[in-house]
Amino acid sequence: MTNKNIKELSPEQSEELLSTLKARFVKNMNRHNGLEWDKIKVRLQANSQKVWSLNEMEKTGGEPDVVRHDTKTGEYIFFDCSAESPKGRRSFCYDREALEARKQYKPENNAIDMAAAMDIELLTEEEYRELQQLGNFDTKTSSWIKTPAAIRKLGGALFCDRRYDTVFLYHNGAESYYAARAFRGSLRV
Template sequence: MSTNKKLDNEASEELLATLKGRFEQYPQRHQGLQWAAIEDKLLAHPSRLWSIDQMEATGGEPDVIGLDKATDQYIFCDCAAESPKGRRSICYDHDARIGRKKYPPQDSAVEMAAMMGIDLLNEEQYRLLQTLGEFDLKTSSWIHTPAAIRKLGGALFCDRRYDTVFLYHNGADSYYGARGFRGTVRV
């Protein structure tokens, strides 16, 4: 995902300070990585910085969780303890939202992620995130759903209970106050 939007200088500086503080606070998420190199990448890709700001603004608390050596891209992910507050009470995608006859939600996970310029986590990414901390102990998060499941009307979500990561299914048009989504951005 990408976007052409960018932050003004003051907003960029404020976000970079927040990200640096989080980077220093949670070193276990990005062992062996150096903030200066990450900051250089962020400054060179203003549209990605804008997307990370969208993650921050909706309560995602984005942080660096790795470096993809094959593409030389840093991976930012929503690391809020619970599913981001500004992205809850939404169904899975546009078709589910439009198809819901009674009380459709205002938005969907797939539409919001596209607008923000981020990607929904898939199951593998969600499970990797859970090795870096304990997330979604009280909430759950929609994850990328394979087309075959979505074609049949379903969608997938995950959470962590009993010190175990669970994968579930639900109708794609369902939505709950405690279910949102987590995203990722590569820079």
């Protein structure tokens, strides 16, 4: 009997996801020059809970792909690389506090709690800008990013998008939500 707290895919699901990730890796070599799929695959196969998180990213429309290798830790870093903000994570406010502050028309969820449930992190502004060096993302949508505590304490939250061939950083009330805004995540494996 399996423990329900352990987040794992079946062997078939894992193989299917690894096949999807490999195809995306091969198709988008510009995102990971110098990296080798076989080394990434070995690391993934040794980290079943991380594979589960990647599957959650995939299921919600994130199209995760390797964007960097941390030579200090040996970890590979995956970002959501879908052209637009992931469809399965849209129309969420920023965090639980913002969700609870809404008196009416509450969204289904919030970005921080969903990311935590998926065992991933919201992209920082720096990571978001790094992603934008790899292509044109969020040209019609926007994505919540990790917001500094000082801004969040005052009721705000940050999001980014790409318009006019420029990456913009904006602010909004953390309780706001829009059909074209989700969040992008990162995962270290």
